[in-house]
Amino acid sequence: MEENIKSSKLVLHTCCAVCGAHLCELLKNDFSEILIYFYNPNVHPKEEYEKRKEAGKKLAEIYSLEFVEGEYDDKNWFELVRGLENEPEGGARCPICFEMRLKKTVQLAKERGFTHFATTLAASPYKSEKIVDELAGKIAREFGLEYLSTAAIGALDKKEIWQKTRELAKKFNFYHQNYCGCLFSQRKSI
Numbered sequence: 001m002e003e004n005i006k007s008s009k010l011v012l013h014t015c016c017a018v019c020g021a022h023l024c025e026l027l028k029n030d031f032s033e034i035l036i037y038f039y040n041p042n043v044h045p046k047e048e049y050e051k052r053k054e055a056g057k058k059l060a061e062i063y064s065l066e067f068v069e070g071e072y073d074d075k076n077w078f079e080l081v082r083g084l085e086n087e088p089e090g091g092a093r094c095p096i097c098f099e100m101r102l103k104k105t106v107q108l109a110k111e112r113g114f115t116h117f118a119t120t121l122a123a124s125p126y127k128s129e130k131i132v133d134e135l136a137g138k139i140a141r142e143f144g145l146e147y148l149s150t151a152a153i154g155a156l157d158k159k160e161i162w163q164k165t166r167e168l169a170k171k172f173n174f175y176h177q178n179y180c181g182c183l184f185s186q187r188k189s190i
């Protein structure tokens with residue numbers, strides 16, 4: 001990573017600690033400050049949200065990073081995806097879900113004077129890196145921030161990411177969810 005980035009500050013939007021640990025490993029020496037932002041009002045039910053949040057807090061503790069929880073505004077989330085309840089995971093509902101979370105991440109980054117942001121969303125083997133990167137790039141341009149894709153961070157290959165994330169999850173004994181997060185993805189996983 002370039003020398004001038006090392007004095008910069010990055011917000012890492014984290015949807016799960018499992019993928020977050022791998023990105024933290026890659027990023028930890030490259031920024032003067034990293035903040036873990038847990039903003040995931042898509043996660044349903046609230047008990048599941050709490051489990052993922054606790055795992056996110058544990059991740060922040062392990063890497064000595066600040067942890068910030070966003071608002072659990074699930075009503076807004078349901079409103080945004082209304083009419084798309086029957087879409088499959090990876091369908092038309094997901095970009096809306098990504099955009100909501102990425103926009104809030106960038107707003108927090110701006111408020112706090114951070115210069116860069118990244119997200120675990122693109123690290124997941126179940127999500128389209130291309131869609132996440134395009135949306136994040138668009139939002140970054142709108143708000144005048146730098147977006148670091150997982151490829152730019154050094155996580156190039158989904159298979160390798162998957163292997164590394166599993167190793168770290170085991171090492172740190174992180175909670176590992178078995179569905180993407182929303183009510184509709186939960187139904188499909190039952």
Ligand code: SF4
Nearest residue numbers: 094097180181182185
């Ligand atoms: S399947 Fe996952 S990414 Fe898609 S809308 Fe549900 S929680 Fe969001």
